[in-house]
Amino acid sequence: MSFWEYANPKKFMQTSSWALPWVAGLSVLALAGGLVWGFFFTPDDYKQGSTVKIIYLHVPSAMMAINAWVMMLVASLIWLVRRHHVSALAAKAAAPIGLTFTAIALVTGMMWGQPMWGTWWAWDPRLTSFLILGLFYLGYMALWQAVEDPDTAADLTSVLCMVGSVFALLSRYAVNFWNQGLHQGASLSMDKEENVSDVYWFPLLVCISGFVLLFLALVLMRTRTEIRARRLQALLARERLA
Amino acid sequence: MIALLIRDLRLAIRAGGGFGLGLAFFLLVAVLVPLGVGPDSSVLAKIAPGILWVGALLSCLLSLDRIFALDFEDGSLDLLATSPIPLEGVVAIKALAHWLVTGLPLTLAAPVLAVLLNLPTPGYVWLVASLTAGTPALSVIGAFGAALTVGIKRGGLLLSLLVLPLYVPTLIFGAEVVKRGALAMEVGVPLLLLSGITAGAVALLPFAAAAAIRVNLR
Numbered sequence: 312m313s314f315w316e317y318a319n320p321k322k323f324m325q326t327s328s329w330a331l332p333w334v335a336g337l338s339v340l341a342l343a344g345g346l347v348w349g350f351f352f353t354p355d356d357y358k359q360g361s362t363v364k365i366i367y368l369h370v371p372s373a374m375m376a377i378n379a380w381v382m383m384l385v386a387s388l389i390w391l392v393r394r395h396h397v398s399a400l401a402a403k404a405a406a407p408i409g410l411t412f413t414a415i416a417l418v419t420g421m422m423w424g425q426p427m428w429g430t431w432w433a434w435d436p437r438l439t440s441f442l443i444l445g446l447f448y449l450g451y452m453a454l455w456q457a458v459e460d461p462d463t464a465a466d467l468t469s470v471l472c473m474v475g476s477v478f479a480l481l482s483r484y485a486v487n488f489w490n491q492g493l494h495q496g497a498s499l500s501m502d503k504e505e506n507v508s509d510v511y512w513f514p515l516l517v518c519i520s521g522f523v524l525l526f527l528a529l530v531l532m533r534t535r536t537e538i539r540a541r542r543l544q545a546l547l548a549r550e551r552l553a
Numbered sequence: 554m555i556a557l558l559i560r561d562l563r564l565a566i567r568a569g570g571g572f573g574l575g576l577a578f579f580l581l582v583a584v585l586v587p588l589g590v591g592p593d594s595s596v597l598a599k600i601a602p603g604i605l606w607v608g609a610l611l612s613c614l615l616s617l618d619r620i621f622a623l624d625f626e627d628g629s630l631d632l633l634a635t636s637p638i639p640l641e642g643v644v645a646i647k648a649l650a651h652w653l654v655t656g657l658p659l660t661l662a663a664p665v666l667a668v669l670l671n672l673p674t675p676g677y678v679w680l681v682a683s684l685t686a687g688t689p690a691l692s693v694i695g696a697f698g699a700a701l702t703v704g705i706k707r708g709g710l711l712l713s714l715l716v717l718p719l720y721v722p723t724l725i726f727g728a729e730v731v732k733r734g735a736l737a738m739e740v741g742v743p744l745l746l747l748s749g750i751t752a753g754a755v756a757l758l759p760f761a762a763a764a765a766i767r768v769n770l771r
Binding site: 443446447449450453454457458463466467470471473474475478479481482485486488 | 704705708714715719721722729746750758761765769771
């Protein structure tokens with residue numbers, strides 16, 4: 312019993328078909344529980360009013376936007392080192408999900424920023440680096456789309472993912488530098504996690520776990536779709552030959 | 554390797570296109586921005602560092618797809634890949650050739666265009682310094698992007714989409730050096746960081762680019 316046996320698509324399909332309903336069900340439960348708890352059973356913040364409750368969508372999606380990229384990086388490395396197709400397909404499957412989480416984080420951030428900072432958008436380091444992360448996701452997905460041969464596409468996107476990770480990290484700290492460099496450091500720092508009080512913290516934790524499970528469920532589902540699409544293509548190719 | 558460099562330079566100059574086009578584009582950006590923003594010289598002085606860097610970056614982008622595409626089409630890239638020079642070396646040389654025909658002329662032309670944009674006097678030295686330190690990174694990163702997209706027909710647009718996010722750190726530090734230089738502030742830190750990115754990119758990206766070319770030649 313080793314982790315690597317899931318590199319076998321058949322084994323992966325078996326296990327994931329069994330696990331998917333559980334993961335999806337748990338994520339729905341956690342999300343519903345966390346969001347209802349957060350939205351209706353926590354007090355309004357004395358300064359921010361009820362807008363503070365955007366935190367239950369904003370923080371988990373921002374977190375998962377970054378984690379999705381890390382997962383893609385790990386899956387790409389596994390593909391490059393061990394040539395397991397499931398791994399490459401999982402990386403491909405995760406990219407649109409990560410992009411969606413990035414978009415959710417940006418949009419909820421805007422909705423939060425408008426009443427709090429009085430502006431929809433500011434070139435704050437965090438906002439800027441998230442926008443750049445979104446661009447990286449777009450480039451990665453575009454490369455998958457553009458290359459026809461699936462193995463070539465997997466190789467090229469893996470290399471791009473590795474190089475992109477380094478540059479995404481560089482950009483993250485470069486924008487930090489850029490904003491403090493000329494402008495007055497905007498008072499937009501959102502280090503919420505450290506100073507969130509327990510009233511908000513526990514429902515937030517439930518929401519985060521819900522988002523993690525949601526990501527897992529979506530990746531499993533999309534990877535299964537990709538594997539089926541790959542099988543279909545193999546069948547079609549076989550038919551053409553016959 | 555030197556023969557390869559000379560061959561690439563000759564091709565770039567004689568075949569036309571890339572060599573003059575990038576410079577002309579750079580000139581156009583520097584002319585169009587004041588037309589769009591208005592002739593207020595204090596506004597222009599403020600945005601000049603950013604415009605010059607963005608212009609240099611976009612002009613660099615124009616000729617990127619030529620780094621490998623022509624050699625890929627006529628098969629010379631296969632020959633180069635099987636030649637005794639390591640493919641990483643080929644990539645590095647081709648990036649160097651690209652820099653010599655785009656990055657270097659851009660660096661030399663930038664002070665002239667800076668006059669059009671009313672860059673404050675102390676900024677000129679740092680404009681040239683930052684472009685000298687930063688444009689090699691643009692060429693190497695671009696060579697990596699070109700290596701990724703070499704097998705794709707009409708990959709030019711995709712190439713821009715892949716490469717532009719990778720240009721972000723270089724752009725930020727490069728423009729920062731000029732901005733600070735124009736205000737006669739300390740420029741050491743961003744200049745060092747910019748050079749660091751260039752050094753890292755020049756050292757490591759040829760390996761990634763060579764890996765991508767090997768995949769594309771399979």
